[in-house]
Amino acid sequence: MDNKSVRETVKQIFTEYLKAHGHRKTPERFAILDTIYSLDGHFDIDTLYTLMEEKENFRVSRATLYNTIVLLMDANLVIKHQFGAASQYEKCYNRETHHHLICTQCGKVTEFQNEELQHDIEHTRLGRFNMSHYSLYMYGLCSKCERVNKRKLNNKLLTNKK
Amino acid sequence: MDNKSVRETVKQIFTEYLKAHGHRKTPERFAILDTIYSLDGHFDIDTLYTLMEEKENFRVSRATLYNTIVLLMDANLVIKHQFGAASQYEKCYNRETHHHLICTQCGKVTEFQNEELQHDIEHTRLGRFNMSHYSLYMYGLCSKCERVNKRKLNNKLLTNKK
DNA sequence: GTCAGTGCAAACTTTTTGCAACTAC
DNA sequence: GTAGTTGCAAAAAGTTTGCACTGAC
Numbered sequence: 001m002d003n004k005s006v007r008e009t010v011k012q013i014f015t016e017y018l019k020a021h022g023h024r025k026t027p028e029r030f031a032i033l034d035t036i037y038s039l040d041g042h043f044d045i046d047t048l049y050t051l052m053e054e055k056e057n058f059r060v061s062r063a064t065l066y067n068t069i070v071l072l073m074d075a076n077l078v079i080k081h082q083f084g085a086a087s088q089y090e091k092c093y094n095r096e097t098h099h100h101l102i103c104t105q106c107g108k109v110t111e112f113q114n115e116e117l118q119h120d121i122e123h124t125r126l127g128r129f130n131m132s133h134y135s136l137y138m139y140g141l142c143s144k145c146e147r148v149n150k151r152k153l154n155n156k157l158l159t160n161k162k
Numbered sequence: 163m164d165n166k167s168v169r170e171t172v173k174q175i176f177t178e179y180l181k182a183h184g185h186r187k188t189p190e191r192f193a194i195l196d197t198i199y200s201l202d203g204h205f206d207i208d209t210l211y212t213l214m215e216e217k218e219n220f221r222v223s224r225a226t227l228y229n230t231i232v233l234l235m236d237a238n239l240v241i242k243h244q245f246g247a248a249s250q251y252e253k254c255y256n257r258e259t260h261h262h263l264i265c266t267q268c269g270k271v272t273e274f275q276n277e278e279l280q281h282d283i284e285h286t287r288l289g290r291f292n293m294s295h296y297s298l299y300m301y302g303l304c305s306k307c308e309r310v311n312k313r314k315l316n317n318k319l320l321t322n323k324k
Numbered sequence: 325g326t327c328a329g330t331g332c333a334a335a336c337t338t339t340t341t342g343c344a345a346c347t348a349c
Numbered sequence: 350g351t352a353g354t355t356g357c358a359a360a361a362a363g364t365t366t367g368c369a370c371t372g373a374c
Contacts, residue, residue: 024348026347026354028355044338045338045339059356061356063357064354064356066338083244085338086338086339087338087339101288103291112288114286117286120278121298124276124300126263126274126302128308129265129272129302130303131263132266132301134298134299135297136283136296136297136299137296138288138295139295139296139297140288140291140292140293140295141292142290142291143289143290143291143292146290146292184328185328186327186329187373187374188328188330224331224332225331225366228364228365247363248364249363
């Protein structure tokens with residue numbers, strides 16, 4: 001499915017959702033949905049706010065962004081992450097499931113896919129708990145920071161020898 | 163390892179850590195460490211604050227709690243979670259790895275263990291990324307909320323039929 | 325004695341809320 | 350017309366910071 005038809009489809013899904021829940025179809029809501037689905041990867045409310053104003057020329061208040069995001073999460077069109085201080089969100093319709101590598105030193109977040117792992121997680125027996133989605137965050141050092149640390153350690157050892 | 167020896171051991175580890183990093187061994191730091199290791203499961207800063215005052219009769223400022231938690235995380239004695247608004251922390255020395263079921267409706271967090279799953283995750287090939295730990299959060303409906311929803315749905319259907 | 329650590333309060337950041345104005349239905 | 354939405358500003362909640370005082374070394 002190409003990006004254009006995804007954007008059309010999610011618009012339909014959201015329309016259905018709004019109707020089913022007795023919510024109104026406001027221009028703000030669809031502009032927000034469309035902006036989110038034009039993005040790749042994660043974003044926070046502030047980024048979305050700026051982006052809508054600058055790129056899309058559409059002014060919405062932060063309050064509306066927060067309100068709409070709740071609806072989008074409920075409609076299973078957006079999921080929420082909590083990596084750092086500010087919540088991060090991402091579109092989730094027709095998007096490959098992926099996992100996250102988070103560097104504890106520089107904070108960089110990398111996505112990766114692993115179908116086997118995905119299968120293992122999705123088929124875990126959970127008793128009466130009815131899972132809708134999951135997040136796997138793997139913390140550690142990215143190759144860059146690992147290299148930086150090794151260099152620092154070497155320098156320290158050299159200094160001590162002097 | 164029983165609880166008492168765990169508490170002794172982490173105290174030693176923390177002492178080593180502080181020495182190695184040129185930090186001072188203050189009573190606050192050890193009181194905080196000990197309180198955390200007397201707890202089971204998750205806690206947030208506010209809970210810890212209240213608990214130390216009421217149960218341990220030890221007054222520390224929130225600022226010190228935040229400062230100390232950073233050190234404890236760096237010493238690999240505490241890990242941080244971000245389920246909701248406030249950060250949640252938990253001790254991690256000598257604690258079984260576990261996964262989290264989070265109810266998207268009532269917010270209840272349940273832990274569960276699954277060694278096979280744990281093994282699969284820990285042995286995933288990650289290229290040059292050096293993983294130290296991970297968090298798996300599975301979102302969905304707990305059995306209680308599922309039941310509540312079904313009841314609501316039934317009531318709604320009945321009302322419509324009238 | 326010195327400087328890292330602490331407590332306090334103020335500042336800051338992110339998110340929520342109350343309310344008047346607006347608009348989708 | 351009316352009730353759901355929006356924008357704004359104020360409030361709330363969580364965390365960080367600046368500064369004077371304290372105490373570990």
